[in-house]
Amino acid sequence: MKILVVGSGAREHALVTSLKADESVGRIICAPGNAGIARDVETRNLDSTNAHAIADLASGLEVDLVVIGPEVPLVAGAADAVRARGIACFGPSAAAAQIEGSKAFAKQVMDEAGVDTARARVCGVMVEVEEALDEFDAPHVVKDDGLAAGKGVVVTNDRDEALAHAQACLSRGGDARVVIEEYLDGPEVSLFGITDGTTIIPLEPAQDFKRAYDGDAGPNTGGMGAYSPLPWAPPTLVADVTERVLQPMIDTMRERGTPFVGLLYAGLALTTRGTRVIEFNARFGDPETQVVLARLASPLAQVLSAAATGTLGDLPPLAWHRGAAVTVVIASKGYPENPLTGDRIEGLDEAGGVEGVTVLHAGTRATADGIVTAGGRVLSITAQGESLAQARKRAYEALDCIGIEGAHHRSDIARAAAPDA
Numbered sequence: 054m055k056i057l058v059v060g061s062g063a064r065e066h067a068l069v070t071s072l073k074a075d076e077s078v079g080r081i082i083c084a085p086g087n088a089g090i091a092r093d094v095e096t097r098n099l100d101s102t103n104a105h106a107i108a109d110l111a112s113g114l115e116v117d118l119v120v121i122g123p124e125v126p127l128v129a130g131a132a133d134a135v136r137a138r139g140i141a142c143f144g145p146s147a148a149a150a151q152i153e154g155s156k157a158f159a160k161q162v163m164d165e166a167g168v169d170t171a172r173a174r175v176c177g178v179m180v181e182v183e184e185a186l187d188e189f190d191a192p193h194v195v196k197d198d199g200l201a202a203g204k205g206v207v208v209t210n211d212r213d214e215a216l217a218h219a220q221a222c223l224s225r226g227g228d229a230r231v232v233i234e235e236y237l238d239g240p241e242v243s244l245f246g247i248t249d250g251t252t253i254i255p256l257e258p259a260q261d262f263k264r265a266y267d268g269d270a271g272p273n274t275g276g277m278g279a280y281s282p283l284p285w286a287p288p289t290l291v292a293d294v295t296e297r298v299l300q301p302m303i304d305t306m307r308e309r310g311t312p313f314v315g316l317l318y319a320g321l322a323l324t325t326r327g328t329r330v331i332e333f334n335a336r337f338g339d340p341e342t343q344v345v346l347a348r349l350a351s352p353l354a355q356v357l358s359a360a361a362t363g364t365l366g367d368l369p370p371l372a373w374h375r376g377a378a379v380t381v382v383i384a385s386k387g388y389p390e391n392p393l394t395g396d397r398i399e400g401l402d403e404a405g406g407v408e409g410v411t412v413l414h415a416g417t418r419a420t421a422d423g424i425v426t427a428g429g430r431v432l433s434i435t436a437q438g439e440s441l442a443q444a445r446k447r448a449y450e451a452l453d454c455i456g457i458e459g460a461h462h463r464s465d466i467a468r469a470a471a472p473d474a
């Protein structure tokens with residue numbers, strides 16, 4: 054099988070690493086990739102936001118399968134463009150990707166599917182925002198309706214800050230909208246389901262750390278670290294969420310005429326009143342994918358290909374490695390507000406030499422002087438171990454080998470779940 058992977062983050066580096074380990078894969082090309090991916094597989098230049106450029110590249114390379122990592126090309130119709138060339142694609146159509154592209158759309162589908170989520174109001178003007186803030190009380194949750202790379206959400210007790218964020222979102226004009234929600238308490242879980250539009254197979258759950266700094270302080274980011282499994286989660290969590298959330302969503306999407314093919318990501322809050330959906334994404338999560346795929350023992354290409362070709366029901370049950378995985382993100386100085394780029398990255402080989410560790414690249418670029426930073430999130434240091442404590446220890450040991458001027462990371466990834474570390 055010849056596969057094109059689209060994207061340039063640590064999520065795509067994790068996908069490429071797992072696909073390479075599948076014996077059914079003959080050739081992998083990643084576009085545009087990054088400096089770390091380019092060490093492992095062929096890469097090509099690509100404007101990954103351009104659906105037609107993706108389809109052209111897939112046709113030119115005569116690949117059997119395209120795997121689209123990020124949400125932006127999916128929302129722009131990349132999967133439709135690839136399928137129109139007769140090539141199998143792992144990723145939803147533009148219409149189905151609206152589950153992530155519009156929070157208001159996602160709420161509507163959840164309502165139809167009978168899926169539990171936060172009560173919400175969609176607002177187009179500030180008067181509506183004020184009313185909604187009164188209705189739900191503090192803490193206030195204000196979300197940009199459209200795509201915002203994980204940074205469009207403000208959760209705050211400060212009404213003025215909530216109003217200011219809503220104003221900033223609405224001031225873009227056009228059909229800009231914000232969603233005001235009730236606050237959901239309780240720990241968060243990311244659960245991914247791989248689907249061909251009819252069958253959905255859950256992966257193992259993971260927990261992400263969205264805030265920039267230790268102790269869940271600072272602004273929301275794309276994600277600063279993750280771990281799996283979740284020793285504290287109820288044993289029935291995956292089965293319950295599959296039955297009450299993933300399957301009804303997939304069935305409703307199909308019945309609406311927009312079947313969802315690819316990865317449905319459920320962001321969940323385990324609240325005192327039960328499990329509620331915080332959001333859906335239309336693609337693998339980053340950095341959760343780094344830990345979930347590290348634990349997956351089944352051949353990934355066969356799973357993704359079965360989803361893309363409507364044959365998931367024929368697959369044997371997924372197999373998982375024993376043990377645990379932890380990933381810690383190293384971010385550039387200034388991330389998430391104004392990340393600096395162009396700083397040299399030292400110690401990559403030493404970090405990769407730590408037992409059980411894979412250094413996955415995100416914002417990196419190769420120059421004549423060596424590898425330098427090229428984005429907000431730079432590396433995802435991913436470690437496997439027999440226990441969460443061992444995986445965590447290995448990840449931080451590897452992280453200590455890396456030198457990047459002004460970079461920052463969280464030191465509490467998986468700490469509460471692995472107290473013996």
Ligand code: AMP
Nearest residue numbers: 171194206234235236237263320331332
């Ligand atoms: P989202 O982009 O919708 O996933 O939101 C990003 C993050 O904001 C989530 O992972 C939560 O930590 C937080 N968040 C979003 N919605 C809520 C909510 N209704 N209640 C509490 N926290 C929320």
Ligand code: GLY
Nearest residue numbers: 275276338339340
């Ligand atoms: N880790 C959060 C996301 O991928 O959206």
